Amino acid sequence: DTGVSQDPRHKITKRGQNVTFRCDPISEHNRLYWYRQTLGQGPEFLTYFQNEAQLEKSRLLSDRFSAERPKGSFSTLEIQRTEQGDSAMYLCASSSWTKPNNEQFFGPGTRLTVL
Amino acid sequence: GEDVEQSLFLSVREGDSSVINCTYTDSSSTYLYWYKQEPGAGLQLLTYIFSNMDMKQDQRLTVLLNKKDKHLSLRIADTQTGDSAIYFCAESRDNTDKLIFGTGTRLQVFP
Numbered sequence: 001d002t003g004v005s006q007d008p009r010h011k012i013t014k015r016g017q018n019v020t021f022r023c024d025p026i027s028e029h030n031r032l033y034w035y036r037q038t039l040g041q042g043p044e045f046l047t048y049f050q051n052e053a054q055l056e057k058s059r060l061l062s063d064r065f066s067a068e069r070p071k072g073s074f075s076t077l078e079i080q081r082t083e084q085g086d087s088a089m090y091l092c093a094s095s096s097w098t099k100p101n102n103e104q105f106f107g108p109g110t111r112l113t114v115l
Numbered sequence: 116g117e118d119v120e121q122s123l124f125l126s127v128r129e130g131d132s133s134v135i136n137c138t139y140t141d142s143s144s145t146y147l148y149w150y151k152q153e154p155g156a157g158l159q160l161l162t163y164i165f166s167n168m169d170m171k172q173d174q175r176l177t178v179l180l181n182k183k184d185k186h187l188s189l190r191i192a193d194t195q196t197g198d199s200a201i202y203f204c205a206e207s208r209d210n211t212d213k214l215i216f217g218t219g220t221r222l223q224v225f226p
Contacts, residue, residue, distance in 0.1 A: 004157075031212065033212075033213065033214075035214075040218070040219075041218055041219075042119070042203050042205075042216030042217050042218050042219050043158070043203075043214075043216045044216070045213040045214065045215070048212060048213060050212075055212075056211060056212070056213060058213075091157065091158070093158075095212075101146050101163055101165070102146060102207050102212055102214075103148070103160055103163060104160070104214060105160065106150075106157040106158040106159075106160075107157055108155075108156065108157040109157055
């Protein structure tokens with residue numbers, strides 16, 4: 001068990017560019033979550049998948065954001081036409097549906113800076 | 116976390132107990148969690164409590180839940196400098212699998 005991994009750890013981009021982040025969950029976990037954390041705040045939910053199905057999306061997830069989990073394993077989060085307000089830490093978590101307490105294990109995050 | 120509130124800072128002396136408080140508003144909470152976040156690191160799950168319980172102890176950690184007042188606390192006994200971090204409470208509700216986090220409490224432990 002290598003834990004949840006995310007790539008890249010840091011991304012600096014210019015406003016208007018597109019960025020894509022990757023998350024690899026714990027291998028036996030079938031649920032995968034994306035959260036966003038800004039400075040001084042707790043993580044805010046963006047979206048989550050059970051296997052390859054995207055089951056819930058936050059209203060924070062504007063049309064410029066899209067997430068996929070095509071084979072029910074890794075997931076990608078793409079932000080199109082980035083804005084300075086997108087600067088944040090993007091966190092991925094995974095959990096197993098067999099655990100009733102829904103304990104979610106988090107990756108180290110991808111820190112996005114939009115110039 | 117608009118529905119989960121925490122005080123922002125707590126400062127304690129090494130060896131003393133720390134108590135971090137959290138209030139939530141939704142009565143449909145099923146599980147409540149405490150996560151720890153150290154600088155440059157991801158969130159680490161410390162402990163959790165089911166909403167039907169009122170206390171859970173795990174080594175130096177004691178979680179108290181007052182469901183009537185929607186108040187959750189985390190007590191850390193014999194606080195060490197390595198406990199310095201930001202602590203987040205979070206809740207899950209019975210109609211969703213997402214976690215709703217508080218704003219976090221920064222714990223500073225001084226010698």
